[in-house]
Amino acid sequence: MIIKRYWSEAELNELERLCKDSNSLRELRIGAIGKFNERSWQSIEAQIRRHKDWITHSEKGKLEKASKEDALEAKVDFSEEDRHLIDELQKSPLSVKNISQMFNVAKEDVFRLIDRLRLGGYEIEVAPEIDGERQVFLRKEPIPGQIFRLAPITKDEIKILVISDPCLGLRTQQGNLLATAYEIGEKEEVYFALVAGNISAGKSSPRRLGEYFLRTFEEQVEYIINHWPKAPFKTYLINGPTDLTFKTDKGQNLGYAVAQERLGDLRYRGDKEAIFLAGKDTRIAMVHIEGDATTYTKSYPLQGVTENYQELIERVLENNLPPKIVLVGGTHSFALIPPRFPLSPKKKRDICSINIPSLYSITPTQRGKRKRGGSPVLGCWILTLNFDKEGNLKDILYDARDLTAYQKKDDYLEGPEIKSGLSEEQIKILKLLEEEPRTRGEICRILHKSTPYIEELIEGLKNKGYSIIFDAAEKRIKLEKVLKREFKSIALDTLCVKRIKTLDFSDTHIGHKKSRWDLIPEVYRIAEEEKVDEIHFCGDLFEGPGLKHRQLIKGEMAISGADEQRDFALSIWPKSRIPTKLILGSSHDFEYLELAGHNITETFARMAALKKLGKLEFIGEDTIWCRGMAEMKDIGNLLYHPSGGIPLGLTYRGQINIERLVPIVDGDFPAKILKVGHLHIAIFMQYKGMVCLFVPCLQEQTQYLAAKGLFPWIGFWVTELFTDAYGNITRVILRYVPFEPQKRNKSLKRKT
Secondary structure (H helix, E strand, C coil), X not given: CCCHHHCCHHHHHHHHHHHHHCCCHHHHHHHHCCCCCCCCHHHHHHHHHHCCCCCCHHHHHHXXXXXXXXXXXXXXXXXXXXXXXXXXXXXXXXXXXXXXXXXXXXXXXXXXXXXXXXXXXXXXXXXXXXXCECEEEEEECCECCECCCCCCCCCCEEEEEEECCCCECECCECHHHHHHHHHHHHHCCCCEEEECCCCECCCCCHHHHHHECCCCHHHHHHHHHHHCCCCCCEEEEEXXXXXXXXXXXXXXXXXXXXXXXXXXXXXXXXXXXXXXEECCCEEEEEEECCCCCCCCCCHHHHHHHHHHHCCCCCCCCCCCCCCCEEEEECCCCEEXXXXXXXXXXXXXXXXXXXXXXXXXXXXXXXXXXCCCCCCCCEEEEEEEEEECCCCCEEEEEEEXXXXXXXXXXXXXXXXXCCCCCCCHHHHHHHHHHHHCCECHHHHHHXXXXXXXXXXXXXHHHHHCCCCEEEECCCCEEEECCCECCCCCCCXXXXXXXXXXXXXXXXXXXXXXXXXXXXXXXXXXXHHHHHCCCEEEECCCCECCCCCCCCHHHHCCECCCCHHHHHHHHHXXXXXXXXXXXXXXXXXXXXXXXXXXCCXXXXXXXXXXXXXXXXXXXXXXXXXXXXXXXXXXCCEEXXXXXXXXXXXXXXXXXXHHHXXXXXHHCCCCCCEEEEEECCCCCCEEEEECCEEEEECCECECCCHHHHHCCCCCCEEEEEEEEEECCCCCXXXXXXXXXXXXXXXXXXXXXXXX
């Protein structure tokens, strides 16, 4: 039956026996565990499938049923028109105009035809317009039983759940957090989920055997099949470096094996990288970084991966556009670098870059080798993609769910059931032993009881059916637990207890010719529209006297002098009922304080209140004007305007500031959110329990920035933030609003 050169006679006889006793390939694989470890199961399976006489009716029925279920779920009933379009696209790409004429339908209706084929598993891409024409390409045809259904072009909004690195099989896995991520996805009604690799712990090295509770390929595959959460949406996954340890060693493809057994909801999409399409031509790249990417600067790997997709080349022989969104797994962190400009088909290389947090706790090996800043963030993303009527991506809403506070030791084991009839002290002992093994002395000291009394309580627990042993080597008492049967989600309503919403902008530089003061009314209009609680301004409201970067000498000043700049700002500032909190910039605003002892921002805020422009408040401290605390519902928003330039790793400045803040945060200094101006960049990061926002500017590129080769982000953030009952930041909903820069050689004229 099978080519004999691959196996011995004894192995062939054993395989023949298993084939007769098995009703499906899955049963055959389970029976072969431990007997064919030196051979690749995929090789055995492939040869069995090629021998068509052997495949059982049960296995054929299973594959046929899965294909039918996919077709029913997709609700696709291909007409002759659909099949004709497939035939034509198989021959060559067609333009939207060609298809419109071929079927005598309006161009807008062509996309509905394409949607039916996409829902049926045909990967069809509509390329951006070139010379007034849009080409339609058939990229991939459906595989029976593994249909990859793309989001419809004509759908206005698509939500996606994004996770990475569950590493099931590690003792530090967090199965309950994986279930929580899926529960969040179900509640948010996501269209599909993306898993950026490392779904398994992979093959262990001899030195790390103790970190695994599942070590073989077969054990991990079976565990993932049985424990991976079931959901009403599809999940598309790729193999990460840990998954590929089996493939490298024995050619065993873990992602494929899991997807084969979970045909109803899991789909395997390749190794390390996959490209997905949404809308007409919005590409989403999902990548897992090789090895342990817990670099100190969280954005550095993300920047590198993104730059690998950016090139000023129009492919001649293939239509291979760069992605609009890059999702990077393996970084174990929350970081977001939004596009610089408003989303547009013209900006092909303006990419949104996102780090995906992990779903397992740090292992002893990682902790022992831990680099600075290596502690992982656990959680998931919900991305909401909004499309215009033509199917072009117009907006992205970023929803970061931080679950780090809810990780649990030995989450792979079932906790002890609290049976009736137990005393309070016995329950305390159970909880102590559930956390970790304890010595008798430790238990005595915690409960303030004698050793004989504690031994009597433990004996009573044993009589109740609890397996409690004394390890003579460790001299500790242990509670033996069994493997967890299923993952259970955390109650979602406990994660979001308090809520605040702010709009954050910075660096208007009023007085400079390149100031975009004309956008300030738009900032306040959107603040009213979004119903934010407060508006936060992070410094450098004014350009200053123009001496710092020799702006006065260079002829860059539009308005000179503190009084003139202040009066102009008062004349253009919009009225609003929303409170606005401001701080002094450390560079340009500060020049007036340095030269004449004049705090121009504080004066502006007081005069704005007198002119009834709204509730403007200067919140700089008595001796530290470039920093101020805006406290909202016991959540401290620390507005900060540092000095210095932009490092190569964009998040570096935020990380070192957070590390210095963490030891001093308390009730008197409740900083939980750090909002950084001055750098003219837009980035979100969550690190060590704090949120860091790099707030962009409202100023065009100046001569100073141009000389350094820097291009500013022009825009602002709308930030909605939630905490749990313990003050942990568990959810951050972000909307980044960018603006187009002015056309070259033009500057804004002063309002008269």
